[in-house]
Amino acid sequence: MNNINILWVDDEIDLLKPHIIFLEQKNYNVTTCNSGTEALEILNEKNFDIVFLDENMPGLTGLETLNEIKEIKDTIPVVMITKSEEEYIMEEAIGNKIADYLIKPVNPNQILLSLKKNLDHSRLVSEKTTSNYQQEFRKIAMDLAMVNSYEDWVSLYQKLIYWEIQLENIEDPSMFEILESQKNEANIQFGKFIDKNYPTWFQPNTDAPILSHTLFREKIAPELSKEQPTLLIVVDNLRYDQWKAFEPTVANHYKKENEEAFYSILPTATQYARNAIFSGLMPADMEKLHPNLWKNDTDEGGKNLYEADFLEAQIKRLGLTHLKHEFYKITNLKSGKQLADNFKGLKDNDLTVVVYNFVDMLSHAKTDMEVVKELASNDKAYRSLTQSWFKNSPLLEMIQQAQQLGFKLIITTDHGTINVKHPSKVIGDRDTSLNLRYKTGRSLSYEEKDVLVAKDPKTIHLPSITMSSSFIFAKSDLFFAYPNNYNHYVSHYRNTYQHGGVSLEEMIIPFVVLNPK
The missing domain is CATH 1.20.1280 (Monooxygenase)
Structure with a gap:
């Protein structure tokens, strides 16, 4: 700290002793006084970087003192502190160019934030x-x-x-x-x-709450009708903050009718959460009712190949077969452009479902590609990258065409993702699943405090790969690392975006209904 000098004016200054000690411990120099008159005398004699000024003082009031200060030292930032929330006082203070406005009781961190805001360059x-x-x-x-x-x-x-x-x-x-x-x-x-x-x-x-497997029945189906076509876009791996980043672009074409959050099921991974959305079933029930469509972690082959079939079965189960629907999955730029170019052909559908995999590809690519790792080094950069992609994507072209054709638009996702920062050691056999945020297998050894455990997967409607299989889910920003080659593993995966575990970012996700402007 470069010798920051603070003048604090309050007729009850003795009660603020803890705040003053807190600031002095942070290397700020604090001068105190009890009245506006005294403050003006001190300001005439000495230079200060900022003034904290009580609004409600006997004698010269805070607002009167503020006017006097601005006459003698116009550029000094003044932070007004008051017990009152009356609008006229706020307007007076703001009209007199205060730097900040705090309502009592203030705590030390508020004062610190105000100092940072006003004094850092x-x-x-x-x-x-x-x-x-x-x-x-x-x-x-x-x-x-x-x-x-x-x-x-x-x-x-x-x-x-x-x-x-x-x-x-x-x-x-x-x-x-x-x-x-x-x-x-x-x-x-x-x-x-x-x-x-x-x-x-x-x-x-x-x-x-509405969960992945109840989303279609409870939220999407009631929006569908023969009167207006609906475009349902499921952007894979879309965090709530990423939706907020490109919402203003969507708002140029659509007005929001409803926005709410729902919860992804565990694991917050595509094969579980997205299949649950389209099937309307939990994974244990998918395995039981559709053994030909469901694949467990240890099974060979793609795990998300049958979403259209799951959707077909759910539509039949809900008695919606009178609605004409089509399902598209976009996994690369070429297929996105192709669908955008042919979008007018979808106008006769009652429901068009588009699964868009860009965000998922980006977050996985970030793990392996140094360039993407540079571009999305933190959440702010990740949002910015998502926004930039969206503005130049075939997905936006589809939304623009959907607006012109009068489609209702629903935007949602299967789960979010979290920037993982801290490793948690885990040991499992060779059949243990590979995901960094959840593991399923036999004889798992792990740090109890780091995980949510499902010793009997049936209690949360997950399939058991063997009689003794359990699931563990990483909490907060942890990721699982094996003791073998630990340092290399940790340096490779730290600060990458992963999903499958328990966090606000992965589990609380957006569901938005919009109508064309």
């Missing part, structure tokens, strides 16, 4: 946004201590994403550290919540 996109976050993050911390339902978790996660996107252009890393720590803490608590509640969601007459 990085230009922030929006001072108002930063000020608002200062007031909001304490509420998020309180919510985090009390959250206890799947609806609460959706709300909290959406709030964290909102602030992450609002603050993403702030160059000062310390601003982001507080949000990052909140996200990490949220994922730890979310892991405990899922551990306790997930198995109960499959019991009869239990309050449960």
Whole structure:
């Protein structure tokens, strides 16, 4: 810290001693006084980098003191601190060019954030946004201590994403550290919540969120009709924040009728979650009812080859065979362009389903391709890359054509993905599955604290490969690593995007219904 000098003006300054000690420990120099008159005298004698000013003081009020300060030192940032939320006081203060506005009681981190915002030289996109976050993050911390339902978790996660996107252009890393720590803490608590509640969601007459296998029946089928064609786009591996990144582009062509979140089943992996969406069944039931279509982790061959067949069976089961439907899976640029070029031919369908694999290819490519690893080094970069791709993709061309043809548009995904940062050692036999975020097999050895365990997979409707097979799911931002060749393995996979485990990013995912503008 380069000798930052703070003047703090408050008629109850003695009550702020803990805040002042906190700032002094961070190497800020704090001068205090009890009145506006005293503050003006000090400011005439000494230079300060910033002033914290109480609004409600006897004698010269905070607003009157602010006016005087601006007359003698126009460029000094002044942070107004008040107990009042009355609009006229805010308008007065903002009209007088305050640097920030904090509502009492303030905590030390709010003060620190305000200092970072106003004194570091990085230009922030929006001072108002930063000020608002200062007031909001304490509420998020309180919510985090009390959250206890799947609806609460959706709300909290959406709030964290909102602030992450609002603050993403702030160059000062310390601003982001507080949000990052909140996200990490949220994922730890979310892991405990899922551990306790997930198995109960499959019991009869239990309050449960919409899950992968109930999504089509509960949310998609009611939207379908002969009156208006529907384009259902399932963008594989799409995180909620990535949807938010390209939502403004979609909004040029479509207006949002409904947006909500649903929960991916475990494992949050394509062969489980996406097959569950199209079949309307949990994996154990897919294996039982469609043994010719379902493949377990250890089976040879592709695991996602029969989604169209699963969908056909579900449509019959739901009595929707009167609706004309077609299914397309886009796995490369060529097939995407081809479908966009021929899109007009789909106008007579009641339902057109397009599975778009780009985000999945990108996240897997990031593991192996150094160029992509550079381009998507963190969540902000990953969002930016997704947005850039979308704006130049055949998928956007399809959406534009769908709008012109009057299609209803539904955008969703099968699961999200998380940037993995910390290894967790696991040992299994040669038949153990290969995924970095979940494992299934016999005789698994693992760190208990790092995983959610399903010793009997049937309790969460997963197939058992053998009588003694279990599943483990990595929590937070952990990834599984074998002790053999451990260092090479860890350096190769650390800071890559993976899925299959338990995190807000993987499990809470968007479902959006839109109508053409």
